[in-house]
Amino acid sequence: MAAGDFFEQLPAELLLIWHTLRIPLLLSAAALIAVARYVRHRSTAIKIVKIESPTEEKKIELRPEWLPENTTLLPGQQIATSLSKSSKPKKVPKIVRGQKKSPTRAQQKTAPVFNHTTDKIQPLVFFQSLSGTTERYASQLAKTLNDWIADAKPGASILEPQVHDISYIEYDDYFVSPPKSEDGTIKYFYLILLPSYNIDTVLQNFLDNLQETHNDFRIDTAPLSGLLGYSVFGFGDKEGWPTEEEGFCSQAREVDKWMARLTGRKRAYPLGMGDVKGDADARLEEWRTGVQEALLEIAAGRGLGEGVPGSGDAVESDEEDLDSAEGSDVEPVPNKPQKPKKNTQRVDDLEDLGRMMNSTSTSPASSTSSPIPIDFTTYTSTPSKPTTSTLPLKEMVPTSSPTHKALTKQGYTIIGSHSGVKICRWTKSALRGRGSCYKYSFYGIQSHLCMEATPSLSCSNKCVFCWRHGTNPVGTTWRWVTDPPEMIFDGITAAHYRKIKTMKGVPGVRAERFAEAMRIRHCALSLVGEPIFYPHINALINLMHSQRISTFLVCNAQHPAQLQSLVPVTQLYVSIDASDKESLRKIDRPLHRDFWDRFIACLDILRQRRFEQRTVFRLTLVKGFNMADEVRGYADLVQRALPGFVEVKGVTFCGTSTAGSAGLTMANVPFYEEVAEFVRQLAAELGRRGLPYGIAAEHAHSCCVLLADGERFKRNGRWATRIDYERFFDLYEGKVQGSRMQGGKVVGWRPEDYIGDETPEWALWENGGFDPRDVRVWRKGKGPKAVKEQGEAENERDKAVAVEI
Numbered sequence: 041m042a043a044g045d046f047f048e049q050l051p052a053e054l055l056l057i058w059h060t061l062r063i064p065l066l067l068s069a070a071a072l073i074a075v076a077r078y079v080r081h082r083s084t085a086i087k088i089v090k091i092e093s094p095t096e097e098k099k100i101e102l103r104p105e106w107l108p109e110n111t112t113l114l115p116g117q118q119i120a121t122s123l124s125k126s127s128k129p130k131k132v133p134k135i136v137r138g139q140k141k142s143p144t145r146a147q148q149k150t151a152p153v154f155n156h157t158t159d160k161i162q163p164l165v166f167f168q169s170l171s172g173t174t175e176r177y178a179s180q181l182a183k184t185l186n187d188w189i190a191d192a193k194p195g196a197s198i199l200e201p202q203v204h205d206i207s208y209i210e211y212d213d214y215f216v217s218p219p220k221s222e223d224g225t226i227k228y229f230y231l232i233l234l235p236s237y238n239i240d241t242v243l244q245n246f247l248d249n250l251q252e253t254h255n256d257f258r259i260d261t262a263p264l265s266g267l268l269g270y271s272v273f274g275f276g277d278k279e280g281w282p283t284e285e286e287g288f289c290s291q292a293r294e295v296d297k298w299m300a301r302l303t304g305r306k307r308a309y310p311l312g313m314g315d316v317k318g319d320a321d322a323r324l325e326e327w328r329t330g331v332q333e334a335l336l337e338i339a340a341g342r343g344l345g346e347g348v349p350g351s352g353d354a355v356e357s358d359e360e361d362l363d364s365a366e367g368s369d370v371e372p373v374p375n376k377p378q379k380p381k382k383n384t385q386r387v388d389d390l391e392d393l394g395r396m397m398n399s400t401s402t403s404p405a406s407s408t409s410s411p412i413p414i415d416f417t418t419y420t421s422t423p424s425k426p427t428t429s430t431l432p433l434k435e436m437v438p439t440s441s442p443t444h445k446a447l448t449k450q451g452y453t454i455i456g457s458h459s460g461v462k463i464c465r466w467t468k469s470a471l472r473g474r475g476s477c478y479k480y481s482f483y484g485i486q487s488h489l490c491m492e493a494t495p496s497l498s499c500s501n502k503c504v505f506c507w508r509h510g511t512n513p514v515g516t517t518w519r520w521v522t523d524p525p526e527m528i529f530d531g532i533t534a535a536h537y538r539k540i541k542t543m544k545g546v547p548g549v550r551a552e553r554f555a556e557a558m559r560i561r562h563c564a565l566s567l568v569g570e571p572i573f574y575p576h577i578n579a580l581i582n583l584m585h586s587q588r589i590s591t592f593l594v595c596n597a598q599h600p601a602q603l604q605s606l607v608p609v610t611q612l613y614v615s616i617d618a619s620d621k622e623s624l625r626k627i628d629r630p631l632h633r634d635f636w637d638r639f640i641a642c643l644d645i646l647r648q649r650r651f652e653q654r655t656v657f658r659l660t661l662v663k664g665f666n667m668a669d670e671v672r673g674y675a676d677l678v679q680r681a682l683p684g685f686v687e688v689k690g691v692t693f694c695g696t697s698t699a700g701s702a703g704l705t706m707a708n709v710p711f712y713e714e715v716a717e718f719v720r721q722l723a724a725e726l727g728r729r730g731l732p733y734g735i736a737a738e739h740a741h742s743c744c745v746l747l748a749d750g751e752r753f754k755r756n757g758r759w760a761t762r763i764d765y766e767r768f769f770d771l772y773e774g775k776v777q778g779s780r781m782q783g784g785k786v787v788g789w790r791p792e793d794y795i796g797d798e799t800p801e802w803a804l805w806e807n808g809g810f811d812p813r814d815v816r817v818w819r820k821g822k823g824p825k826a827v828k829e830q831g832e833a834e835n836e837r838d839k840a841v842a843v844e845i
């Protein structure tokens with residue numbers, strides 16, 4: 041064949057070969073591609089699981105003067121000599137449930153006198169039912185209560201419950217004045233179970249009757265105040281009435297309010313609500329347990345406890361001030377011009393402004409007593425000589441001090457002589473279903489399960505935005521009597537539970553949340569002061585973890601030695617209040633002369649420890665102090681420490697004289713839009729540097745935005761900033777193995793090992809961050825509608841921040 045013929049025939053030949061062999065050829069190619077992809081995927085998977093902890097080349101030198109003084113112990117040893125004698129450490133930590141104190145004088149005045157040695161409690165179970173459901177629940181409840189009374193034998197002072205159908209009683213016998221026993225020794229406690237119907241039924245009669253009785257000028261407005269207490273439980277149907285706004289359990293809620301007024305605030309336990317097609321049994325069970333506790337309290341002669349007396353205000357509304365429970369507690373709204381108040385006004389979201397300030401000259405810290413030995417014992421350098429001073433150690437906040445008085449007045453409970461606990465406004469808000477703090481949006485912490493505490497009320501900075509009024513101890517060394525960690529743990533948990541219990545009569549508190557709140561799940565170690573100043577902080581953190589309480593610890597970047605030897609916490613924060621030395625001096629007003637070196641050392645330590653725990657930068661923006669032209673400086677710091685997260689928050693105005701003297705006014709409080717713009721610029725700057733940060737989430741209500749490392753905290757391309765707390769404890773307890781490797785061996789866990797759910801849609805950037813399941817509450821004449829009418833706000837998110845309470 042000629043060469044030309046050959047080439048002419050070639051395409052035909054090739055075509056023939058292709059037709060004959062195409063199927064095996066295609067199959068082999070597909071198999072090859074599949075094998076190649078599998079190998080690639082496997083190597084990635086291995087890379088994810090068996091990550092070696094990147095070790096930093098740079099060694100962080102801890103200067104001798106940064107070490108806690110007089111360290112004389114070997115690593116791991118605990119000191120005993122400086123512990124206060126008053127409390128012996130117990131071997132097994134336990135959660136302590138609060139004990140109620142005797143009723144206050146005000147309560148004694150309104151409560152019917154119950155002599156627990158002679159009187160009896162008669163529980164009356166009232167119900168109304170159209171189709172039988174509530175009736176069944178009512179008789180079942182009466183039976184269970186009766187069994188409990190028989191089993192628990194609560195002093196034989198609780199009688200067998202009686203059940204009454206509201207449709208068949210004379211209202212006058214029970215709801216105009218309480219029944220009276222012949223000899224007057226039987227006192228009554230009402231349990232009211234009701235369905236809801238949005239049509240005209242006999243239920244409406246009952247409601248009208250309550251209302252009329254209250255409004256009848258011939259009758260005392262609180263004619264049922266002779267009752268020992270009452271509690272209401274509602275049944276509804278979430279299929280037809282999914283939310284309270286849409287009418288879920290609407291009539292039970294009404295009855296609860298009217299009963300509060302008629303009894304003169306005798307709500308003994310929060311209103312319970314159950315969905316008959318869902319959780320009714322569980323909710324009722326929870327509510328019953330709470331009611332039983334209330335009955336026991338009364339039987340023991342303690343009345344309704346030390347809580348607020350209830351909700352009997354003639355005008356009960358969403359504006360009812362919670363603060364009656366424990367002093368004023370309202371956070372000034374950012375950007376809303378406010379009249380300067382007296383010294384009582386302060387920053388409420390204290391955990392992020394957790395510093396303390398004062399002039400050294402007036403504080404107990406300036407006393408001449410010597411520093412005590414302290415158990416940060418993991419340092420390699422030689423400890424300095426133990427002090428020979430025999431001067432008695434002082435208490436940081438003695439009971440008789442003005443500081444103690446001031447803090448107590450502000451709602452703090454001081455534990456021992458240097459620790460404090462306070463129930464924050466978000467905890468109260470969450471108990472009432474009105475939303476949690478930004479830590480819920482970002483990390484899944486429900487505020488009613490969270491305790492805010494500090495083991496050290498003292499600090500080494502004097503930040504301009506600190507709420508404290510110049511009466512607190514400051515100092516650069518720990519020089520006080522030291523309470524043991526067990527005592528602090530027992531004290532703060534007991535005080536927290538006590539404070540939660542004070543909320544039980546507050547209108548709107550949800551029974552199921554109240555019950556859940558009696559088991560602390562999280563601790564924000566950040567209230568005020570500097571938690572890592574406390575010499576036994578590691579032991580305290582371990583106690584919390586052993587009780588499956590997660591820990592978020594905020595420190596002020598002034599104690600590198602303590603930071604380095606801190607045990608891993610669930611999330612470790614460093615406050616970054618400025619981007620350069622001069623600005624930091626101006627805003628934090630640190631006591632340490634080498635504050636900048638300490639600060640930088642802390643950043644380097646954070647960088648080193650970023651594969652052991654979740655690390656966070658907390659930026660608090662103060663206009664005129666640390667915002668303008670500082671984006672690049674902050675980006676430098678992020679680049680240096682590579683935290684997992686950067687939380688940026690606008691400062692809240694504390695209006696104290698101290699803040700005033702530091703030149704801080706409302707003009708220094710940034711608008712949310714300004715904070716958001718700052719975050720956009722910071723994200724852009726980090727992006728320009730090739731750093732993988734992105735804006736993950738926001739909580740406009742508290743003027744807070746979250747940036748996160750997109751390479752570490754995303755799953756399937758979506759932000760996953762929440763935490764799997766159970767997994768964290770499993771890792772801590774060694775139930776599951778972590779994936780932090782060194783030298784081919786597992787040496788612990790990594791933050792990636794306990795990443796939780798994806799960040800919910802509503803919390804993502806530009807979605808506002810308010811959980812749609814919670815109820816938004818607006819002050820009268822405020823809210824989007826009112827604002828629109830007034831033509832005030834330009835931006836929907838600004839409005840939310842400006843007027844929401």
Ligand SMILES: Cc1cc2nc3c(=O)[nH]c(=O)nc-3n(C[C@H](O)[C@H](O)[C@H](O)COP(=O)(O)O)c2cc1C
Pocket residue numbers: 168169170171172173174175235236237238239275276277278280281287288289290316
């Ligand atoms: C006509 C009608 C109206 C209702 N309206 C409401 C309502 O407004 N809110 C609610 O939560 N449930 C509502 N429900 C659900 C009932 O409250 C629920 O089914 C309840 O269990 C009935 O209790 P009972 O069997 O004791 O009457 C309604 C049910 C019906 C039939």
Ligand code: SF4
Pocket residue numbers: 389391464465466467477478479485486487488490491492564
């Ligand atoms: S973290 Fe806890 S203590 Fe802090 S604001 Fe939120 S709920 Fe309150």
